[in-house]
Amino acid sequence: GDSVTQMEGPVTLSEEAFLTINCTYTATGYPSLFWYVQYPGEGLQLLLKATKADDKGSNKGFEATYRKETTSFHLEKGSVQVSDSAVYFCALSDPRGAGGTSYGKLTFGQGTILTVHP
Amino acid sequence: NAGVTQTPKFQVLKTGQSMTLQCAQDMNHEYMSWYRQDPGMGLRLIHYSVGAGITDQGEVPNGYNVSRSTTEDFPLRLLSAAPSQTSVYFCASSRQATNTEAFFGQGTRLTVV
Numbered sequence: 288g289d290s291v292t293q294m295e296g297p298v299t300l301s302e303e304a305f306l307t308i309n310c311t312y313t314a315t316g317y318p319s320l321f322w323y324v325q326y327p328g329e330g331l332q333l334l335l336k337a338t339k340a341d342d343k344g345s346n347k348g349f350e351a352t353y354r355k356e357t358t359s360f361h362l363e364k365g366s367v368q369v370s371d372s373a374v375y376f377c378a379l380s381d382p383r384g385a386g387g388t389s390y391g392k393l394t395f396g397q398g399t400i401l402t403v404h405p
Numbered sequence: 406n407a408g409v410t411q412t413p414k415f416q417v418l419k420t421g422q423s424m425t426l427q428c429a430q431d432m433n434h435e436y437m438s439w440y441r442q443d444p445g446m447g448l449r450l451i452h453y454s455v456g457a458g459i460t461d462q463g464e465v466p467n468g469y470n471v472s473r474s475t476t477e478d479f480p481l482r483l484l485s486a487a488p489s490q491t492s493v494y495f496c497a498s499s500r501q502a503t504n505t506e507a508f509f510g511q512g513t514r515l516t517v518v
Contacts, residue, residue, distance in 0.1 A: 330509035395447035
């Protein structure tokens with residue numbers, strides 16, 4: 288079945304440091320890939336997405352490139368800020384779930400806690 | 406612009422009690438879903454609906470029921486609460502099932518004692 292694996296956390300960085308959070312996936316079909324962010328006490332919100340191979344999603348200085356050959360969707364930011372402290376989830380949406388039926392659910396990684404210090 | 410609204414935000418139940426978590430969206434989305442979030446496990450799908458009158462099970466449906474009588478509302482019912490259902494529950498909606506952004510509510514933190 289579908290699965291998403293994220294790098295182990297938590298990740299602690301100083302302000303203006305470079306951020307990478309690794310994400311790899313397995314899927315039966317040709318999925319869309321997402322990064323969601325969860326700020327303290329809030330629900331998840333979409334950070335960026337990519338729907339086909341070699342697409343680059345970007346938002347708020349974050350970027351991720353859909354790499355079909357390595358089944359990866361790593362999140363990067365060149366200079367993090369204290370306000371980026373949150374939990375980051377990699378997720379996929381596979382239009383053909385188990386059994387070949389159209390399912391459409393989001394499969395999430397376990398989440399990576401990011402803390403940025405001044 | 407309310408988006409997805411969940412109530413209550415916090416709840417404590419005794420083992421064996423039942424309750425309903427409410428979820429409403431005002432974006433006219435057809436696809437709605439319920440997830441539970443547990444430490445180190447990400448979010449796991451409980452039930453989902455592709456439109457009014459249509460629901461189906463996700464990967465962890467046991468102990469939960471849903472119904473979808475209107476496009477706007479998608480309540481989650483705990484039939485007989487157990488400590489294993491202690492979790493944070495999120496409702497989400499999206500315009501279609503795949504390839505589009507899912508909008509999440511703020512969550513309900515449930516503790517079963």
